[in-house]
Amino acid sequence: xxxxxxxxxxxxxxxxxxxxxxxxxxxxxxxxxxxxxxxxxxxxxxxxxxxxxxxxxxxxxxxxxxxxxxxxxxxxxxxxxxxxxxxxxxxxxxxxxxxxxxxxxxxxxxxxxxxxxxxxxxxxxxxxxxxxxxxxxxxxxxxxxxxxxxxxxxxxxxxxxxxxxxxxxxxxxxxxxxxxxxxxxxxxxxxxxxxxxxxxxxxxxxxxxxxxxxxxxxxxxxxxxxxxxxxxxxxxxxxxxxxxxxxxxxxxxxxxxxxxxxxxxxxxxxxxxxxxxxxxxxxxxxxxxxxxxxxxxxxxxxxxxxxxxxxxxxxxxxxxxxxxxxxxxxxxxxxxxxxxxxxxxxxxxxxxxxxxxxxxxxxxxxx
Numbered sequence: 001x002x003x004x005x006x007x008x009x010x011x012x013x014x015x016x017x018x019x020x021x022x023x024x025x026x027x028x029x030x031x032x033x034x035x036x037x038x039x040x041x042x043x044x045x046x047x048x049x050x051x052x053x054x055x056x057x058x059x060x061x062x063x064x065x066x067x068x069x070x071x072x073x074x075x076x077x078x079x080x081x082x083x084x085x086x087x088x089x090x091x092x093x094x095x096x097x098x099x100x101x102x103x104x105x106x107x108x109x110x111x112x113x114x115x116x117x118x119x120x121x122x123x124x125x126x127x128x129x130x131x132x133x134x135x136x137x138x139x140x141x142x143x144x145x146x147x148x149x150x151x152x153x154x155x156x157x158x159x160x161x162x163x164x165x166x167x168x169x170x171x172x173x174x175x176x177x178x179x180x181x182x183x184x185x186x187x188x189x190x191x192x193x194x195x196x197x198x199x200x201x202x203x204x205x206x207x208x209x210x211x212x213x214x215x216x217x218x219x220x221x222x223x224x225x226x227x228x229x230x231x232x233x234x235x236x237x238x239x240x241x242x243x244x245x246x247x248x249x250x251x252x253x254x255x256x257x258x259x260x261x262x263x264x265x266x267x268x269x270x271x272x273x274x275x276x277x278x279x280x281x282x283x284x285x286x287x288x289x290x291x292x293x294x295x296x297x298x299x300x301x302x303x304x305x306x307x308x309x310x311x312x313x314x315x316x317x318x319x320x321x322x323x324x325x326x327x328x329x330x331x332x333x334x335x336x337x338x339x340x341x342x343x344x345x346x347x348x349x350x351x352x353x354x355x356x357x358x359x360x361x362x363x364x365x366x367x
Contacts, residue, residue: 001115001269003276004036007051015115016108018063018070028059028072029111031083031118039072046075060085068104071111084114086126090138092164099141102167106139109186113194116269120301120351123201127158135197137190139164153189155196155258162189181248182333188262195261196254202354203257209350216346217260218253227252245340256343264347266332267312271299274315281314301352305345 004013011022013036019026025038030052039047039057046056055074060082062069071082079086087110092099117124127136140151141164151163165171166186176184203209214220231251237243240250249259274281275294297303298311320330336344 001112001273001276002034003273006036006038008038015112016070028057028063028070029115030057030072032074034115034118037072047072062107068100068107069111083124083126084111086128087114087124087135087137088139089127089136090140092139092141096141098168099164102164103139105167105186106137106162106164109190110137112187112269113190113265116265117194119272120268122198122351122354132158133201134158135194136160137162141165153193155193157200158197160190160193160197162186162193182246182330188266191262191265192258195258198261199254199257202350212346213257214253216343217256220253222252224252224254241335242337243339245334245336245343257347260340260343261347263334264344264351267308267344268299270319270332271308271311271315274311275299279315279318281311281318301348305348308348309341309344 001015004015004017005011006013006020006023006025006027008025009020009023011020013020013027015029015036017027017036020038023038025040026047027036028039028047029035030037030049033052035051037049037051039049042048042056045058047059048054048056049072057072058075058077060069060071060073061080062082062085063071069082069085071084073079073082085107088107091103094100094103114124125134127134136159138159138161140161142150151161153163153166154161166175166189172184172186199213203213228251231248236247236250240247244250244256244259245263246259249256271294275296275298279294281294294311299308316332319332323329323331
């Protein structure tokens with residue numbers, strides 16, 4: 001995540017801000033610029049952006065009416081909702097206590113995800129524009145009838161369902177502890193589930209990429225339901241730390257990919273944020289000189305993978321020790337084995353080669 005400033009008074013603002021705390025100007029994220037911009041009213045629906053050379057925008061309908069968004073749309077855009085909000089096709093029952101707050105938290109996590117996908121130039125198509133290959137989110141609560149099955153967070157052919165209960169921090173912590181997970185967040189959920197979506201978009205259609213996937217992650221044709229049942233009954237293999245990024249990744253090749261994909265997004269987002277903050281880090285050995293501030297492009301798919309990972313290793317040391325100094329759990333409670341790093345490399349290469357889902361020459365030949 002980049003660092004943003006109010007273009008009216010240059011005060012620091014965050015990605016979620018709707019107004020500058022110094023000058024009071026209304027703020028909105030402008031996806032076409034990738035910037036937070038101050039806005040000046042033109043009429044009841046339109047706003048002028050000095051940052052965009054006085055181009056006009058409209059606030060997302062969920063910004064104007066629901067107060068769960070802070071994005072704008074170019075005035076020429078025919079949609080009522082922003083790119084992120086129109087990916088959501090089911091919202092929780094807003095008449096139920098706590099659901100509006102849960103919806104806001106879910107949308108915050110999704111907007112951060114969409115920001116990263118835009119930065120990585122990955123294809124984002126909503127379900128209305130592409131009923132077959134498009135992406136949709138459904139935020140659902142468990143049914144009131146306890147005899148009915150609960151809502152399971154997961155992905156199915158482009159539809160990502162998130163149980164609204166995950167937006168409750170205490171409930172999410174209860175689930176994390178019961179499943180013996182070191183980490184469980186809303187952002188982690190959406191990053192994991194979007195990995196399944198991009199497996200279908202970027203891996204499955206290409207014989208070349210599918211061959212590479214099976215060589216590194218395993219054969220996805222293994223019975224998925226049986227694999228998950230075995231995982232929950234028996235737990236991960238004893239040597240999972242040497243081969244996977246997480247225990248859950250060992251359940252099936254699809255989960256290995258989705259977990260690795262999520263970690264790749266964790267890494268790129270955090271490294272980009274550190275670079276934007278001007279962080280300088282010292283390498284692992286005491287007698288080596290300190291590194292200069294991380295370059296702004298350190299977390300892009302065009303950056304050499306080794307360079308990005310070198311920054312990540314040092315940054316996790318800083319991140320975890322800062323958390324420990326505050327009495328908090330490690331921010332990144334994982335150890336990346338050489339095998340897990342090689343899987344991250346494959347994700348890096350797939351994203352670098354995707355270029356808005358355009359297939360490479362090898363893909364066209366073998367796919």
